[in-house]
Amino acid sequence: MRRPPASGRHRDRQRKPGGVEAVESAESTSRRHDPFGLRDVLMEAVLGLAGRPGRLILTALVVVLGIGALVATVGFAQTGARQVQARFEAVTARHGVVKPAQETGMPGFVPGVVPWDAAERAVRLNGVTSAGTVAKLDSPGLVTAGPVIDPTAPPTRQPLVMAATPGLFPAISGHIQEGAWLDNFHEQHAERVAVLGARAAQLLGVLRVDNQPAVFIGTTSYTVIGIIDRVEYVADLLDAVIVPQSTARTTLGLPLPGELHVGVDLGAGPIIAEQFGLQLNPNNPQGYDIVMPPPASQMRQDLAADVNSLFLILGLVALAIGGVTIAVVSSMSVMERRGEIGLRRAIGATCGQIAAQFVAESAIVGLLGALIGAAVGGLAVTVWSIIRGWTPVLDLRLAAAAALTGVGVGVLSGLIPAHRAARLEPATALQEGT
């Protein structure tokens, strides 16, 4: 049994004159009207793409490569920059040094003097994490590893002799090879102990400290308590026999404490620099050369910008190739789908709706490629960082930017095919397409 046609309006052959108007007005009041909107455009675009999965995958793949390359390069750059920065911050951004100012010859200018208790004064400042003074002794006497002096032996290279306070070591990011660094007890009691720089230790033939070896400066013996093998500043320390400052002052005649090194919190440099002169000598705060690290944020930006620009260009080129691919494949698709386009026009699709569908299809390809590309790029950065033992840096905004870029590239490369699709004459398209 057949039912009447699924018609909302039943047409009666005996319709009265004026029936057309009657139908129109009845429609406008009783029938709702759902126009072909964004939702339908997206739906049709998704169905259109899903009908050609092979083509979708191939086209999206090129975008995946482009976005993936972009995300990976930016990720690598950021990770690399972070790596450089981490080292940089660990030392440069946390270290400052204070010396007596050079004589300028200006009237009334008096060079300052670093006081003996400079390190104690310095650590009272907010943001100073460690502080220590270091000085070189000019003519301390002959340094030997034993008390016996053989006048017939050929003269050997002499290690330096330096004086330091306990706080110096953390301030210059030193590293102990063996034993220990000078501590507050040694400083307070002017103990006759010494720490050797690695090269000085070699020169003196001191290879270990657990048997309490001694070195002689002149005729006074000093017990070696440690060997240091690495410092970020004051490299001379590695060539020196280092004694406590108080010991040097009392037994070796150290006239002045030399220069003050401080470890500071990240970003605290500029403020500390302002306060330092007053803290050391309120009567002559101008008498010092104070070098403190620049603000951290400024340094970070400089670093990141330097590394990123080159990589970015490479990624953009890859992405442009992706865009061109979408445009070409999509244009081919338009020619192939003439019949479909003609049909859509026949059943009431406007030029704009046809164009919108093709733009939407390209945009979806772009978005899909971008999302996968961002994931692939992120994964590459993560895996690489794990292999290198770095901390991967992945900005979440990068993922959002990648998605937006993908949609943008898709829309741009879909414009030409969409224009061609919309321009097709429906009658011709129906004739030529199948």
Added chain:
Amino acid sequence: MTDQNDLVIRLTDVSKSFPPDVLALRGVGMEVGRGGFASIMGPSGSGKSTLLNVLGLLDTPTVGRYELAGVDTLGLSDKARTQLRGRELGFVFQAFHLLARRTVFENVVLGMSYSGVPRDERAARATASLDRMGLSHRLGFYPRTLSGGERQRVALARAVAGSPSVLLADEPTGNLDKATSQGVLELLGELNAEGLTVVVVTHDPEVASAAEQRFVMDDGHLRSWTDMSFDSARPGVIADGVLAGQWACGEGA
């Protein structure tokens, strides 16, 4: 018989020329009443495709007036014409034009998506329309798995699901064998009997004769052929010799 206000299609002195010097339609006049059934016959190059394109609002006449369902289409913008087309016209083509990657059901639903049929009604209407064409067992099938007759019936279901005023059929039986053609013709007749206005363009006299209003296209001129009778046993005699000779070539749409 037909009242002025009851006309669905009214062409007045319509001409269409294509540059540089092709005159496809020459002063064509045509009136089809609401619920009417008209056929347009003619050989290739006679202008019947052009006439169909004009009737289907796929093309605009160079000169003349075309009123569709009481709307004068002359001054309409492209968008307005497209919307009128989606609302008032249903199309059936020789090549079916079903989307290969959509199911039968989806193809019919698509037919309503541009014409403003409310979303929640589309599924029910599509089902009912396919049921009407005897295809309720084919809803989830893809067109390539169907026979030619079934495909054309899907196309018919798509064309009428949105309740158009006029069904325009362009060689609806051109790709079908005789038995299948007969089934499609019967469906067209039934739809017409239920009140749908039908216009068929064909080169097949048998199809043309099913219509109550018959027109012949000849070198851009449209002639009424209503009072001529058709003898299905001898299709050759329905027209004068010249036309019959041209039809015998068996040209397509």
